[in-house]
Amino acid sequence: xxxxxxxxxxxxxxxxxxxxxxxxxxxxxxxxxxxxxxxxxxxxxxxxxxxxxxxxxxxxxxxxxxxxxxxxxxx
Numbered sequence: 001x002x003x004x005x006x007x008x009x010x011x012x013x014x015x016x017x018x019x020x021x022x023x024x025x026x027x028x029x030x031x032x033x034x035x036x037x038x039x040x041x042x043x044x045x046x047x048x049x050x051x052x053x054x055x056x057x058x059x060x061x062x063x064x065x066x067x068x069x070x071x072x073x074x075x
Contacts, residue, residue, distance in 0.1 A: 011072050021060055021061035028057060
């Protein structure tokens with residue numbers, strides 16, 4: 001493989017972290033909403049935890065995108 005091919009392959013692998021991120025965030029939100037539906041009194045605590053969890057999961061996806069862009073344009 002050429003150097004360009006290896007860069008593209010590495011960037012594609014880094015982007016797969018974003019796909020896992022989307023799945024994880026969907027599962028996180030689904031379970032938080034399920035918990036809110038089962039116990040409406042815990043709405044505030046679950047919402048706060050869900051928003052914090054979504055922010056942390058989304059940060060991982062942004063890091064994966066950053067790594068992919070660095071591989072493509074700088075590496």
